[in-house]
Amino acid sequence: MQEQRSANQFSSKATSDRTNVSENIQWVNQLTRSRRPGPRTPHNWYSDKLLGASTIAVHAGGYEDPTTGAVGTPIFQTTTFHMSGDTYEAFEEGSIRDIPIYSRYGNPNQWAVQEKLSALEKAESSIVFSSGMAAISSALIALTNRGGHVVTSFDLYGGTYNFMREDMQQMGREISFVSPVDLDSIQNAIQPNTQVLFFEVLSNPLLKTIPLRQLANFARENKLLLIVDNTFLSPICLQPLNYGAHLVIHSCTKYLNGHSNLVAGSASGSRKYVDRIWTQMLKLGGSLDPHACSILENNLKTLALRMKRHIENAEQIVKFLSSHPKICRIYHPSVEDYPYPWAEELLTNGAGGMVSFNVKGGDEGALKLLSLLQIPRIATSLGGLESLVSLPFNTSHSSLTTSQRMNIGIEPGLVRYSIGIEDSADLILDLDRALDSL
Numbered sequence: 019m020q021e022q023r024s025a026n027q028f029s030s031k032a033t034s035d036r037t038n039v040s041e042n043i044q045w046v047n048q049l050t051r052s053r054r055p056g057p058r059t060p061h062n063w064y065s066d067k068l069l070g071a072s073t074i075a076v077h078a079g080g081y082e083d084p085t086t087g088a089v090g091t092p093i094f095q096t097t098t099f100h101m102s103g104d105t106y107e108a109f110e111e112g113s114i115r116d117i118p119i120y121s122r123y124g125n126p127n128q129w130a131v132q133e134k135l136s137a138l139e140k141a142e143s144s145i146v147f148s149s150g151m152a153a154i155s156s157a158l159i160a161l162t163n164r165g166g167h168v169v170t171s172f173d174l175y176g177g178t179y180n181f182m183r184e185d186m187q188q189m190g191r192e193i194s195f196v197s198p199v200d201l202d203s204i205q206n207a208i209q210p211n212t213q214v215l216f217f218e219v220l221s222n223p224l225l226k227t228i229p230l231r232q233l234a235n236f237a238r239e240n241k242l243l244l245i246v247d248n249t250f251l252s253p254i255c256l257q258p259l260n261y262g263a264h265l266v267i268h269s270c271t272k273y274l275n276g277h278s279n280l281v282a283g284s285a286s287g288s289r290k291y292v293d294r295i296w297t298q299m300l301k302l303g304g305s306l307d308p309h310a311c312s313i314l315e316n317n318l319k320t321l322a323l324r325m326k327r328h329i330e331n332a333e334q335i336v337k338f339l340s341s342h343p344k345i346c347r348i349y350h351p352s353v354e355d356y357p358y359p360w361a362e363e364l365l366t367n368g369a370g371g372m373v374s375f376n377v378k379g380g381d382e383g384a385l386k387l388l389s390l391l392q393i394p395r396i397a398t399s400l401g402g403l404e405s406l407v408s409l410p411f412n413t414s415h416s417s418l419t420t421s422q423r424m425n426i427g428i429e430p431g432l433v434r435y436s437i438g439i440e441d442s443a444d445l446i447l448d449l450d451r452a453l454d455s456l
């Protein structure tokens with residue numbers, strides 16, 4: 019289809035919504051079109067009642083087909099939709115995100131899963147993307163300008179780090195890398211042109227929890243946008259928007275889909291920001307196929323159940339490892355000497371299923387342990403039903419030297435374990451046998 023000119027997306031038809039965001043982010047004040055929740059149709063399941071996460075996960079967003087009464091959203095495997103009077107009116111009003119026109123712009127399967135994500139994250143609006151990286155790149159390009167500045171951290175997913183270091187800088191954004199748990203250094207990194215703070219709520223692979231509430235307050239006071247990647251926790255453990263973050267991003271590839279059978283991403287927040295990211299997504303092209311949306315929507319229905327089991331299993335395994343003589347150190351918010359005091363307030367619903375630990379014998383010992391474990395697969399990625407295990411030294415952080423790794427806290431012998439939903443007794447027995455043979 020013919021692309022609509024970008025300027026029309028934000029054409030002003032309605033009242034201006036006052037915003038307290040920075041002069042550095044002038045365009046926010048130009049996002050003046052009146053905004054409704056969604057996009058959604060009258061047939062998407064929606065409730066404004068306060069419901070539990072399991073109920074939301076099962077029902078929210080589901081498209082109830084008025085013609086057949088199908089239980090479950092049908093798959094709209096179509097690229098394009100009949101133009102009608104409504105379509106032309108939407109073009110006229112600049113509200114084309116709200117009606118199905120073309121599947122890169124919007125599709126009922128995208129809307130169903132987006133509405134479920136919005137309900138889970140307590141967001142006004144969400145977009146799904148073809149990967150977590152599509153969500154991150156679209157959001158960061160959309161919410162910063164050439165000449166702007168982003169404060170972020172070394173404790174980042176590798177793809178995000180590379181995008182910040184290479185592409186964002188290439189596109190004229192300045193980037194500062196600081197510790198995500200050191201408020202002073204974050205504050206000191208702020209410049210007159212700072213626009214965005216970007217952090218992972220629970221970081222890879224050392225499971226650092228950021229001081230979310232303090233960062234959100236700081237962002238508000240300094241008129242910055244706080245964007246967080248909540249992939250390691252999922253909205254079952256924590257809903258960052260409730261603490262004042264402006265935008266929450268997921269690699270849905272991980273816990274949200276949870277079955278290691280698709281790659282997807284999402285961004286959720288107030289519609290003002292999400293609409294802006296949507297126009298960026300239209301240009302970069304990272305929209306999610308209807309069939310993948312359908313798989314993701316179905317798998318999301320068990321998110322609360324799955325997370326409960328991931329959390330319980332992780333806590334059991336941390337307990338077992340804590341007293342094991344061949345384990346030197348464990349990284350998980352449930353350990354007694356966890357160094358980030360703000361985590362207690364944030365993680366009352368659990369800390370997900372990721373556990374990292376150092377085994378005696380350094381990287382050789384860790385390699386040996388992997389060869390002895392029988393249940394977890396040796397693979398990168400995380401958040402699936404099945405347990406996965408990998409070593410940062412020969413995967414995510416292999417481009418660094420041992421001493422560079424030590425500088426960022428990755429000591430030899432570090433193992434990253436994505437704890438699945440198997441029986442914890444089996445996982446523990448497997449670890450026990452493997453550690454005994456080390």
Ligand SMILES: *Cc1c(COP(=O)(O)O)cnc(C)c1O
Binds near residue numbers: 177222270
């Ligand atoms: C995997 C991951 C990403 C990237 O997501 P993809 O779906 O692989 O593009 C981003 N952030 C975190 C924290 C991740 O674990």
